[in-house]
Structure formats: structure tokens, C-alpha cells
Amino acid sequence: MRKISPWALWTLNFQVMTSLLAGVAPRLRALRLEVKEFLLLSKLDEHPYPADLARALVTPKPSVTFMVKRMEALRYLRRELQPDDLRRFRLTLTPAGRSAMESAREIFDEEFGRRLSRLTQAQRVELMRIFERLA
Amino acid sequence: MRKISPWALWTLNFQVMTSLLAGVAPRLRALRLEVKEFLLLSKLDEHPYPADLARALVTPKPSVTFMVKRMEALRYLRRELQPDDLRRFRLTLTPAGRSAMESAREIFDEEFGRRLSRLTQAQRVELMRIFERLA
DNA sequence: TACATCTAGTTTAATCTGGAACCATTTGCC
DNA sequence: GGCAAATGGTTCCAGATTAAACTAGATGTA
Numbered sequence: 001m002r003k004i005s006p007w008a009l010w011t012l013n014f015q016v017m018t019s020l021l022a023g024v025a026p027r028l029r030a031l032r033l034e035v036k037e038f039l040l041l042s043k044l045d046e047h048p049y050p051a052d053l054a055r056a057l058v059t060p061k062p063s064v065t066f067m068v069k070r071m072e073a074l075r076y077l078r079r080e081l082q083p084d085d086l087r088r089f090r091l092t093l094t095p096a097g098r099s100a101m102e103s104a105r106e107i108f109d110e111e112f113g114r115r116l117s118r119l120t121q122a123q124r125v126e127l128m129r130i131f132e133r134l135a
Numbered sequence: 136m137r138k139i140s141p142w143a144l145w146t147l148n149f150q151v152m153t154s155l156l157a158g159v160a161p162r163l164r165a166l167r168l169e170v171k172e173f174l175l176l177s178k179l180d181e182h183p184y185p186a187d188l189a190r191a192l193v194t195p196k197p198s199v200t201f202m203v204k205r206m207e208a209l210r211y212l213r214r215e216l217q218p219d220d221l222r223r224f225r226l227t228l229t230p231a232g233r234s235a236m237e238s239a240r241e242i243f244d245e246e247f248g249r250r251l252s253r254l255t256q257a258q259r260v261e262l263m264r265i266f267e268r269l270a
Numbered sequence: 271t272a273c274a275t276c277t278a279g280t281t282t283a284a285t286c287t288g289g290a291a292c293c294a295t296t297t298g299c300c
Numbered sequence: 301g302g303c304a305a306a307t308g309g310t311t312c313c314a315g316a317t318t319a320a321a322c323t324a325g326a327t328g329t330a
Contacts, residue, residue, distance in 0.1 A: 002260060004251070004256075004259040004260060004262075004263050005244065006243065006244045006245075006247035006248040006251055007240050007243045007244045007247070008263070009247065009251070009259075009262060009263055009266060010155075010243055010247050011174075011177075012263070012266040012267065012270050013148070013152065013266055014152070014174075015270050016266060016269045016270050017148065017149070017152060018192075018193045019193060020145075022193050034316095039146075039149070042146070049278080049279095050278075050279065051277075051278050051279070054279095057153075058153045058154055058157050059318095060317080060318050060319075061278085061279070061280085061318090062279090062280075062281085062282095062317075062318055062319085063316090063317060063318065064279090065279065065280060065281090066316080066317080066318095085277095085278085085325080085326070086278095086324080086325055086326085087277070087278040087279070087324065087325045087326070088277095088278060088279085088325095089278085089279080105142050108141065108142045108145055109140065109141045109142045110141075112141035112142070112144065112145050113141040115269050116139070116141050116144070116269075118268050118269065119265060119268060119269070121139075123261070123265055123268075124139040124144075125137060125139060126258070126261060126265075127139075127144060127262075127265055128139050128143070128144055128147075130254060130258055130261075130262055131144060131147040131148055131151060132147065133253050133254060133258075134147075134151045134250050134251075134253065134254070135147050135150050135151050184308080184309095185308075185309065186307075186308050186309070187308095194288095195287075195288045195289075196288090196308085196309070196310085197287075197288055197289085197309090197310075197311080197312095198286090198287060198288065199309090200309065200310060200311090201286080201287080201288095220295075220296070220307095220308085221294075221295055221296085221308095222294065222295045222296070222307070222308040222309065223295095223307095223308060223309080224308085224309080
């Protein structure tokens with residue numbers, strides 16, 4: 001049984017991720033989305049407040065502020081003051097935002113799906129199981 | 136056999152990677168290295184020219200110029216004009232640079248190793264095999 | 271009620287990033 | 301050789317990023 005170096009694993013994974021991102025990013029730009037912005041939209045239902053998003057995305061609060069601003073300017077989301085806590089803004093996806101987010105997801109599905117097709121179905125299932133364990 | 140969504144896989148992986156990076160980054164900073172800079176040092180033996188590094192790291196040339204400057208200022212690498220091609224600079228790690236790079240690698244090994252210990256040895260081997268196939 | 275402490279979100283300011291244009295050198299081609 | 305095209309690397313600069321400080325509102329405690 002060969003010995004696995006975490007570092008070697010990490011770099012391989014990093015390579016896969018970055019080359020994948022390089023393929024996806026230009027296509028997302030056509031939807032006026034950066035990768036991080038897309039991730040933000042995709043987590044919005046589950047985490048509807050900026051501070052909440054910042055934690056979920058492991059991203060600094062000011063960055064979230066800026067992304068939210070841009071997404072609002074594009075009318076991809078709405079910001080409503082929460083009446084029972086005046087510090088907070090509840091964010092909701094507009095239909096346009098949801099549709100952009102779903103198109104972006106399809107781009108990922110396709111681009112990553114192409115790579116994944118190199119694996120057997122059993123390997124894909126195992127990979128899912130492994131990531132769930134690592135996350 | 137359950138159906139695997141590439142998108143779901145991708146986000147899980149992204150989550151693992153970012154939360155891992157969040158743990159590693161501050162410890163790297165103590166070595167005066169950003170993550171990307173560390174990656175640059177780690178590829179330097181294999182890709183000793185800036186343009187070469189830019190391709191290997193999927194990073195724009197100006198960013199490489201900038202990182203190389205910082206690494207040179209820290210005396211982590213040396214830049215020597217290539218006599219037979221006056222456009223090129225050959226980069227070499229100094230002993231200090233190599234030692235910083237190795238410490239950084241140990242940090243990754245430890246931090247990622249902790250996660251990987253949740254898997255069976257068979258799973259780790261399978262994961263390596265899968266990444267090799269995807270890369 | 272009064273006051274300290276905590277949390278949400280923004281602003282500021284310093285730094286980083288990367289596309290575009292650039293110069294110098296080398297390579298390919300006639 | 302001579303000239304166009306390609307390559308290595310840097311500079312410029314507009315825009316993105318983020319740590320630190322801040323404002324405003326909420327919460328806990330006495």
C-alpha cells in the first residue's frame with residue numbers, strides 16, 4: 001500500500017481546481033458574474049444576511065459588502081432592512097439573479113462534468129463520499 | 136447507484152480547499168509567504184523561468200514578476216541573466232528560500248493531513264488515483 | 271434606567287491584481 | 301544578411317481586495 005503525501009494530494013487538487021476555474025471564469029463573465037459572486041448567489045437562500053454569508057464563504061466582510069453592492073446594481077438581488085433588527089439587511093434573489101445563478105451552475109456542471117467523465121461511476125460516488133467526510 | 140451532481144462535488148471540494156487555506160494562510164505569513172508565493176517557490180526547481188512559472192501556475196505574467204520581486208527582496212531566490220538568451224532570467228532558490236518552502240510544505244502536510252486522517256488508507260490511495268486522473 | 275459589550279454592516283486607506291501596451295531579444299523565413 | 305513574427309519580461313494603471321477603524325443598533329447586567 002503506497003504512502004500518500006497530503007501535500008502532493010493538495011497540489012494535484014489545486015491544479016485541477018485552478019485549471020477548471022480558468023475554463024469557467026470567462027463563461028461566467030458573460031453572465032456578469034465573478035466566481036465568488038456566483039458562489040455568493042448560490043448560498044443566498046441558505047444564508048440570507050451578509051455577515052452570515054461572510055462566514056459561510058470564508059470571506060472578509062468588506063468583500064461581501066462589495067459583492068452585494070455589485071449584485072444589487074445588476075438587480076440580481078434585493079436588500080431589505082429587517083424590521084426587528086435594524087442592523088441587518090435580508091438579501092433575496094430576484095428572478096434575474098436566480099436565473100443567472102442557475103445558468104452559472106450549468107456551466108460548472110458541464111465543465112466539471114467533462115472532467116468527471118474520465119472516472120467510473122463508482123469512483124464518482126466514492127469521491128462524493130470522500131468530500132462529504134472531509135468537509 | 137446514486138446520481139452525482141458535478142456542481143455539488145465542486146462546491147464541497149471548494150469548501151474543503153478554502154477552509155483549509157484559511158487555516159494555513161496565517162501560519163505561512165509567519166514565514167513571510169503568501170500561498171501563491173509558496174506555490175511559486177515549490178515549482179521553481181521544475182520551472183526556473185518566470186514565463187514558464189506563469190504557465191505552470193496559471194497566473195498572469197505581471198503577477199509573477201511581482202511575486203519574484205518580493206521573493207528576491209526576501210532573499211528567497213536569485214535571478215541570473217541567462218547568457219545564451221538575454222531576454223531570460225534563470226531563477227534559483229537560495230538555501231533560505233528552500234528552507235522556507237520546506238517549512239511551508241510541512242504546514243500543508245500537517246493541516247491537510249489532519250483532515251485526511253478521517254479517511255481510510257484505501258480511500259486516501261483512491262483519492263490520489265482520482266486526482267491523477269482528473270489533473 | 272444606565273452602561274459595557276457584542277454584532278451587523280460600511281468606510282477608509284493601503285495593498286494587490288491583471289489586462290494592455292511596451293521594449294529587448296530571439297527565431298523563422300526569404 | 302534582413303525583416304516580420306514570436307517570446308521573455310516589465311511597466312502602467314484601473315479596478316479589486318481587505319485589515320483596521322468606525323457607526324449604529326442589540327443584548328446583557330445590575
